[in-house]
Amino acid sequence: MLGINQFPEYQVPGAVQHQFNPYENNGGSIVAIAGDNFAVIGADTRLSAGYNIFTRNHSKLFQLTSSAVLASCGNWCDSDTLTSILQTRVRQYSDTHENKEISLNAIAQLLSTMMYGRRFFPYYVSNILAGIYEGKGYVYSYDPIGHCERHTYRAGGSSSALLQPILDNQIGLKNMEEKPTIPLTVDRAVKLVTDTFISAAERDIYTGDGVKISIITENGVEERQIPLRKD
Amino acid sequence: MALNDILKHMPSVGDMLSDYKSTEEMDFINLSQNKVLSAPPYSNPVENLAKLHENNDNIKINFDHGTTTLGFIYQGGVVLAVDSRATGGQYIGSQSVRKVVEINDLLLGTLAGGAADCTYWYRVLTSECRLYELRNKKKISLAAATKIMNNIIYSYKNSGLSMGMILAGGDMNQVSLYYLDSDGTRTMGKVFSVGSGSIFAYGVLDSGYKWELTDEQAYELGRRSIYHATHRDAYSGGTVRVYHVKKDGWNLISEEDCLDLHRRYEAEKKK
Amino acid sequence: METIIGIKGKDFVMLAADSTHPHSIMVLKDDENKIHKISDSLLIAATGDQGDTVQFVEYISKNILLYKMRNGYELGPKAAAYFTRKNLADYLRTRYAYQVWLLVAGYDKKEGPQLTFIDYLANTLSVNHGAHGYGGMFCGSIFDQYHYENITQDEAYEVMRKCAREIQKRLIISQQKFHVTVVDANGVRRLDDITAENLKN
Numbered sequence: 086m087l088g089i090n091q092f093p094e095y096q097v098p099g100a101v102q103h104q105f106n107p108y109e110n111n112g113g114s115i116v117a118i119a120g121d122n123f124a125v126i127g128a129d130t131r132l133s134a135g136y137n138i139f140t141r142n143h144s145k146l147f148q149l150t151s152s153a154v155l156a157s158c159g160n161w162c163d164s165d166t167l168t169s170i171l172q173t174r175v176r177q178y179s180d181t182h183e184n185k186e187i188s189l190n191a192i193a194q195l196l197s198t199m200m201y202g203r204r205f206f207p208y209y210v211s212n213i214l215a216g217i218y219e220g221k222g223y224v225y226s227y228d229p230i231g232h233c234e235r236h237t238y239r240a241g242g243s244s245s246a247l248l249q250p251i252l253d254n255q256i257g258l259k260n261m262e263e264k265p266t267i268p269l270t271v272d273r274a275v276k277l278v279t280d281t282f283i284s285a286a287e288r289d290i291y292t293g294d295g296v297k298i299s300i301i302t303e304n305g306v307e308e309r310q311i312p313l314r315k316d
Numbered sequence: 317m318a319l320n321d322i323l324k325h326m327p328s329v330g331d332m333l334s335d336y337k338s339t340e341e342m343d344f345i346n347l348s349q350n351k352v353l354s355a356p357p358y359s360n361p362v363e364n365l366a367k368l369h370e371n372n373d374n375i376k377i378n379f380d381h382g383t384t385t386l387g388f389i390y391q392g393g394v395v396l397a398v399d400s401r402a403t404g405g406q407y408i409g410s411q412s413v414r415k416v417v418e419i420n421d422l423l424l425g426t427l428a429g430g431a432a433d434c435t436y437w438y439r440v441l442t443s444e445c446r447l448y449e450l451r452n453k454k455k456i457s458l459a460a461a462t463k464i465m466n467n468i469i470y471s472y473k474n475s476g477l478s479m480g481m482i483l484a485g486g487d488m489n490q491v492s493l494y495y496l497d498s499d500g501t502r503t504m505g506k507v508f509s510v511g512s513g514s515i516f517a518y519g520v521l522d523s524g525y526k527w528e529l530t531d532e533q534a535y536e537l538g539r540r541s542i543y544h545a546t547h548r549d550a551y552s553g554g555t556v557r558v559y560h561v562k563k564d565g566w567n568l569i570s571e572e573d574c575l576d577l578h579r580r581y582e583a584e585k586k587k
Numbered sequence: 588m589e590t591i592i593g594i595k596g597k598d599f600v601m602l603a604a605d606s607t608h609p610h611s612i613m614v615l616k617d618d619e620n621k622i623h624k625i626s627d628s629l630l631i632a633a634t635g636d637q638g639d640t641v642q643f644v645e646y647i648s649k650n651i652l653l654y655k656m657r658n659g660y661e662l663g664p665k666a667a668a669y670f671t672r673k674n675l676a677d678y679l680r681t682r683y684a685y686q687v688w689l690l691v692a693g694y695d696k697k698e699g700p701q702l703t704f705i706d707y708l709a710n711t712l713s714v715n716h717g718a719h720g721y722g723g724m725f726c727g728s729i730f731d732q733y734h735y736e737n738i739t740q741d742e743a744y745e746v747m748r749k750c751a752r753e754i755q756k757r758l759i760i761s762q763q764k765f766h767v768t769v770v771d772a773n774g775v776r777r778l779d780d781i782t783a784e785n786l787k788n
Contacts, residue, residue, distance in 0.1 A: 170344070195347075201436045202346040205365065205475065206356035232402075232432035234410055246407055260575065470638050473683075495615065500638015503608060505616045515613070 108209050109134055112291025113145050113158030114242035116281055117215040118256060118274045119222035125271065126215035126224075127278040127298040128156045128242075129313065133291055141294035141315065148306055149175045150186045153216035154299045155196070158242040159229075160209035167208050171196060189218040193225040193233055200231030211241040216301050240281065244289035248281045271300060279311050286313040350440050351468055362476040382551030383428035384513030384542055385415055386521060387482040389506050390529045393491045394484040394561040397538030398426050399513070399546050399574075400554030411554035420445055421565050422455055423485035428511040429478040429498065437479065441465050458487035462494040466502035473500050480510035486563040513545030513552035520544045535560065535569050543577045588760055590722025591621060591632040592750055593690040594734060594743045595702040595715045599771035600692035601740065602632045603747045603781065605722065605754075605762035610637075614761070622766055625651055627774045629667055629693040634720055635707060636686035643685045647671050664693025668703035668711065676709035688719040694770045722754040722762060729753060740769060744778060751781045 112133045117126040128145035131138060147155045147168045155171070157164040174195060178187040187195075193214055200208060212227040226239040238256045240248035253259045255277055256269065267273070278298055286293040293313050300307045343354050358364045382403040387396045398415035401408060417425045417438045423445065427434030444464050448456040462483050469479065479498040484491065495501065495508045507525055509517040520541040529537065535558050546552045556577060558569040591604040604621035607614050621640075622632045625648045633640040651670070655661045662670060668691040678684050684707075691703040704710075704717035716730040717723075733746045744767065751765045767778040779785075 197432075198347055198350075198436075199344050201432055202344045202354050204353050204432075204436075204477075205361040206354075206358075228404060228409065228432060230430070230432040232430075232435060234402075234413060236410075236412070470642055473638055497610075499636070500642060501608075501610075501615075502641065503616060503619065505618075508615070518613070 108160055109162075110159065110209075110243070110291075111139075111161040112243045112289075114240065114244045114248060114282070114285050114289065114292045115145060115156035115158055115211065115213050116238075116240045116248055116252070116278050117156065117213045117224040117226075118238040118252070118269070118278060119215065119224040119236070120269050120271065120274055122217065122220055122222060122303065123271050123274070124154075124215040124217055124222040124224060124301045125274040125278055125298060126154050126156050126213065126301070127282060127296050128158065129282055129286070129292045130295040130297055130310075131291065131293050132161060136290075138294075144297050146297050146299050146308075147172065148299065149192060150189075150216070151305050152186070152218070152301055152303075153189045153192055153214065154301055154306060155192075156213045156215070156241070157210050159211045163208040163210050167199070167210060167212075171199065174199075189214070189216040189223055192216075193223075193235075196225075197227065197231040197233040200227060200229070202231075204230055211245070213239055213241050215299075217303065220303065222301070243291040244285040247285050247288055251281050251284065252277070271302070275300065275309070282311075282313060350443070351471075353472075362474065365476065382549075383415060383480075383511030384509070384517050384545035384549060384552040385426040385428050385480075385482060385511050386507075386509040386514070386517050386538060386541055387426065387484055387493050388508070388521065388525060388534075388538070389491065389493050390525075390527055390534050392529070392531045392534060392560075393563070394493050395534045395538040396424055396426055396482065396484055396559040396561065397542045398557050399542055399552045400557065401546075401552055402431055403551050408553075413554070414557075416557060416559055417442075418566075419461070419483075419485075420449075420455070423458060423461060423483065424559055424561055424566050425481050425483045426510070428480040433477045433479050433498070434481065437465065437468060438481075440468065455486075458483060458485040458492055458494060461485075462496055462502055466496055466500065469496065469498055470500040473498070482508050482510060484561045485566075486561075489563060491561055491563050509541070511552065513542075513549035516545040516548040517541040531560065539570065539572070539577070540581075543574060543581065546574045547578070588721060589621065589634045590718065590720040590726075590754060590762060590765075591634050591688070591690055592718040592723060592726050592747065593632065593692055593702050593704075593714075593716065594730070594738070594746060595692075595700050596738045596740065596743055597736065598694075598700060599740055599743070599769055600630070600694065600700045600702045601743045601747065601767065601769045601778075602630055602690060602692050603751070603765045603767045604632050604634070606764045606766055606780075607762055608637070609760075617764060620766060622768045623648060624768075624775050625667070626655070626661055628661070628695065628770060629664060629691070630768060630770050630775060631671070632690040632692070633687055635688045639685045640687050643675070643687050644689075647674065663695045663698060664691065664701035664703070665695075665698065665713075667691060667693060668701065668705070668713075671703075672705055672709050672711040675705065675707075679707075679709055690717055690719065692770055694772060696772065700771070718750075721760060722750075722758055725753045725757055726750040740771075743769075748781050748786060752786050755783055755786070 115128040132140045132143040145158045207229045214225040224236045238252045258264045282296040296311045298309045345352050385398045400413050402410040402413045415427050419442050445456045477498045481496045483494045524537045538558050542556045557571050560567045593602045602622050608616035608619040623644050633644045689705040694700050704712045704714045716734050718726040763783050765781040769776050
């Protein structure tokens with residue numbers, strides 16, 4: 086593309102270059118765990134940009150149906166756009182299908198396709214979708230251009246590299262010679278999610294203030310909020 | 317006038333750019349027309365998207381990348397072997413990616429490069445193959461399937477897609493192997509390896525390859541080539557999957573963790 | 588990076604092309620055919636961007652076939668070369684210019700043999716001998732010395748061998764095998780490949 090850089094003789098004092106950057110990192114971390122018949126998903130409640138904390142009570146969780154919750158963080162304006170369009174589409178589905186709720190795996194694919202639609206100008210977001218489908222718990226995670234993969238547990242956002250190893254150890258039991266057999270119950274999953282956030286708040290400036298946790302079971306979605314360090 | 321006009325093919329990215337409209341409909345046009353992606357509000361996405369990131373140290377859109385995949389033909393059919401690691405920059409995003417895509421009961425494809433690019437376009441190809449079956453009452457040939465994929469990829473040439481695919485399957489009562497990539501290459505061959513670990517995989521593969529391999533020898537050659545690539549290439553790892561493709565269908569032969577393979581091969585060396 | 592070369596004689600045109608398919612620092616394949624048979628009296632040898640060559644040559648060849656179907660007679664080698672040039676030139680001024688280098692070879696019962704050199708900018712020349720690619724640079728002087736008006740097919744094949752030998756001796760990029768195809772009054776014929784092994788004899 087031809088720009089002023091290609092014409093150095095015009096680069097004189099007074100020549101103004103305009104530039105617009107549509108991306109910003111607003112931080113935040115998200116974690117989700119799938120159990121046999123439940124899924125737990127959590128997100129911290131801090132919204133920040135650089136060294137400024139904008140707010141300490143900001144939800145990054147979006148309940149899409151009675152059995153699906155999406156966590157989205159990264160560039161907040163992109164999360165906002167993406168989730169509101171997704172929520173509209175979820176609503177449209179039930180309105181055109183005799184009030185039948187869209188299934189979790191259908192949402193997972195829809196989100197992937199929507200994100201890939203913006204392949205050449207991506208949403209700068211980290212998404213994790215959790216929920217239950219036909220009685221079983223599932224977690225789906227995404228890269229910024231819509232690569233979707235199903236997991237049993239997953240961390241995303243600014244401290245994903247801090248949180249994922251904890252989960253690999255505690256739930257994935259990765260590379261252990263003698264694997265302990267601790268059943269994964271709802272309580273243990275909630276405790277693990279809480280603990281990972283406590284750890285992240287200790288080491289990541291973009292994570293803190295509080296965690297919002299959604300527990301998805303056959304009876305619907307239960308929300309809990311746990312305070313974190315506020316510094 | 318191009319081939320497009322004769323085949324009534326999709327508009328290319330270039331055509332899309334000129335009528336960019338920022339509407340919700342255009343943003344997600346691929347939900348209704350799966351081969352058309354929304355155009356960015358700037359020209360030349362390769363350069364300009366990179367520029368957006370350059371100016372902001374904080375923002376890094378690292379999407380999943382890095383791979384070793386291979387495929388070869390021998391007397392008993394085709395062997396495809398892949399690793400399972402996805403990396404976003406330095407971070408290992410996943411150790412459990414399924415890099416062999418099962419298009420239908422005759423065709424298989426491997427993915428290397430951008431994970432989202434590959435999975436999205438394989439999904440489109442899968443639907444095209446199914447539509448072909450419904451329209452023509454017969455299974456699509458590998459030559460036709462790869463040509464469809466190649467035409468789609470070629471129309472997005474130079475727009476920044478990153479893909480390297482090996483497709484295998486039954487074709488005119490025999491098995492064949494194709495290589496496709498985002499430069500628009502489509503070529504048939506005997507031995508292919510794609511991805512950051514391919515140089516290492518080729519070393520083992522070329523030294524052990526011959527047409528007369530038995531099935532077991534062929535699986536082991538594929539498995540070993542990938543294992544050695546995961547050992548040398550930091551962007552490859554996880555589990556090694558081996559598939560066997562014959563003219564009447566394919567089979568998953570093995571899925572083994574690299575660590576288990578490493579221990580086994582080390583033990584064999586000491587004997 | 589790859590090489591295509593062509594020689595015109597009194598009653599034939601001979602093309603040779605190396606058979607490598609490079610991909611970054613690797614040879615992806617060593618039996619790639621770069622000499623495309625368009626009809627019984629027309630050949631196009633193409634090199635350049637991997638995707639573009641196939642797409643462009645296919646487009647040209649299908650249109651030449653279409654012309655034959657519509658009109659009942661074929662485009663002559665001169666007309667075919669002009670049609671190719673025109674398309675390449677038109678695309679040059681668009682955003683999707685084809686990066687292709689071509690040798691168009693044909694034989695016409697009235698006009699005789701015709702060898703046309705076309706580069707990616709659509710520069711077009713009717714030549715007695717021509718070459719593209721790094722390997723082609725070594726061939727110019729060989730043609731100058733050994734090519735003459737009444738060169739026979741056997742002599743032309745020998746000149747191709749000289750070119751291949753020089754490329755394998757002096758060019759840093761390995762090109763082990765050359766496909767050779769000839770077009771004359773009897774149609775299109777594939778000759779024996781020139782390989783590093785048979786050059787030793």
